[in-house]
Amino acid sequence: MALTEQLVPLVLAAAGEGEEETSNFLVPNGTFFIELAAFLLLFWLLTRYIIPFINGAMERRQEAIRAEFAELDEAKAEAKGAEEEYKAQLADARKEAARIREEAREQGSQIVAEAREAAVVEANRVKEQAQAQIAAERQAALTSLRAEVGSLATTLAGRIVGEALEDDERSNRVVDRFLADLEALESARPAAQNGATS
Template sequence: MATEAIVAMESNFLVPNGTFFVELFAFAIMVWLLAKFVIPPINKAMTARQEAIRQQFADLDQAKSEAHEAEEEFRSQIADARHEAARIREEAREQGAAIIAEMREQAQAEAQRIVEHAHTQIEADRKAAVTSLRNEVGTLATTLAGRIVGEALDDEARQSRVVDRFLADLDSKSGAN
């Protein structure tokens, strides 16, 4: 029975044996080594990685806000450029209208000058024609009067009086009609 008690003691699984303590001691050393040398660098790397991700998100948010500001500034500049272009077009239209009006006035003044010059030229031509016609009519009248009267009217003074009387008669007849 004593051997049975010893065998029963050895087979009792609730009582730890020596290998259990060695395995427990080796496990504790492994946990301590992992906790001392392996886990801190892993934690440090994970913390650094999380901080880098947070920084990237912060940079992304900042870049996004800067992009929105740049977009708003761009839109503002485009709107200003459109307003400026519209203003320049309006000024060009006004200047074009002013130039057209000025050219029209110059053309009208030139046309008026040409018409006045033409009237002056016509009046001078008419006077020259009247003078030439008077001389020719006077010559014809004195020749005709000389034939009718039967004597030559070579005297200049007499010729001039006859021509003037004849033309005055013509003027009075044409004025009466």
């Protein structure tokens, strides 16, 4: 195999490295200082110009994300508060509506009761008025009758009897007695009536 033949000089070269014209690769030379300076320069440049910016960007983004989250939480809390307020208001409104309905019902029944009462009172009043009027009219009729009935009866009786019952004193007495009886009867009747009703 060609590969093994080719490996032999490699191994020989590796073994005899120290005697070769090239120096031992484990021993540093002047390149060391150049590399040191180069890396220190790179390190300084990165530390001065690059890494703070990367860190700053990361921090700013984290800050922005944190702010966004805080805002989100705030908005969420606000929305929740608003919802609760809305629900509370809704419940209040429902309660209020129920209260108003209840009140209206009560008021309605009260109005009906009042109206009924007023109607009863009015009816009583009308009835009493009518009764009073009737009584007054009756009284007036009686009074007018009293005046007329006496003379009329006397006249009639005189005609029947054929003699003038012109003895005023007596006839007046008779008429008055009659009327008094009539009145007594009259007053006894409403009294009995009143006693019966009460």
